[in-house]
Amino acid sequence: MVISESDLLQRARQFDRQALGEIYDRYSPRLYRYAARLLGNPDLAEDCVADVFSRFLHALEKGNGPRDYMQAYLYRIAHNWITDHWRAKPPPAVVLDDEWQAGINSDPAHTLLAQIEQAQVRAALAQLTPEQRQVIVLKFIEGLDNDHVAAALGKPISAIKSLQHRALGALRRNLTQAEQPYEPTI
Numbered sequence: 001m002v003i004s005e006s007d008l009l010q011r012a013r014q015f016d017r018q019a020l021g022e023i024y025d026r027y028s029p030r031l032y033r034y035a036a037r038l039l040g041n042p043d044l045a046e047d048c049v050a051d052v053f054s055r056f057l058h059a060l061e062k063g064n065g066p067r068d069y070m071q072a073y074l075y076r077i078a079h080n081w082i083t084d085h086w087r088a089k090p091p092p093a094v095v096l097d098d099e100w101q102a103g104i105n106s107d108p109a110h111t112l113l114a115q116i117e118q119a120q121v122r123a124a125l126a127q128l129t130p131e132q133r134q135v136i137v138l139k140f141i142e143g144l145d146n147d148h149v150a151a152a153l154g155k156p157i158s159a160i161k162s163l164q165h166r167a168l169g170a171l172r173r174n175l176t177q178a179e180q181p182y183e184p185t186i
Helices: 005-013 017-039 042-061 070-088 108-126 130-141 146-153 157-179
Strands: none
Touching (some): 005 070, 042 070, 070 146, 108 157, 130 157, 146 157
């Protein structure tokens, strides 16, 4: 039987260990993937997830925490943790040598093209504003609906739709520019 998010939250407010375990089991893999994708480091992603749940428990202990949209609340904590991490230490430059590993049974040309495309998308995403990038990641990579994205960012749905529209346009422009061949000027 699948327990609804609101039932889990109500039981978590009473510090029901089974509900807290269910919340962790349900959301920690998603939060880990999200953090790992944005941080690029599995150890930091684990630290982020641990801190997310620690902050969640402290909020519940103080009578605070989410009233609705628990998933969005947890993503918001993760987003804030990641933002704080990058403010303290900017992201490192991508080292391509570590990224260029082909699978055993894969076609090297296909693997190379896929990795180039991934690098172009990452570079295009990096050029977006933090809020635009957040909307794109939560909406299209994490699969959250507009209500949850709005709750995670603390903005109205109309602002999320606007951010998404601008982000997709900027992403399209960034990717189009990346496809333009380099022509040195003399």
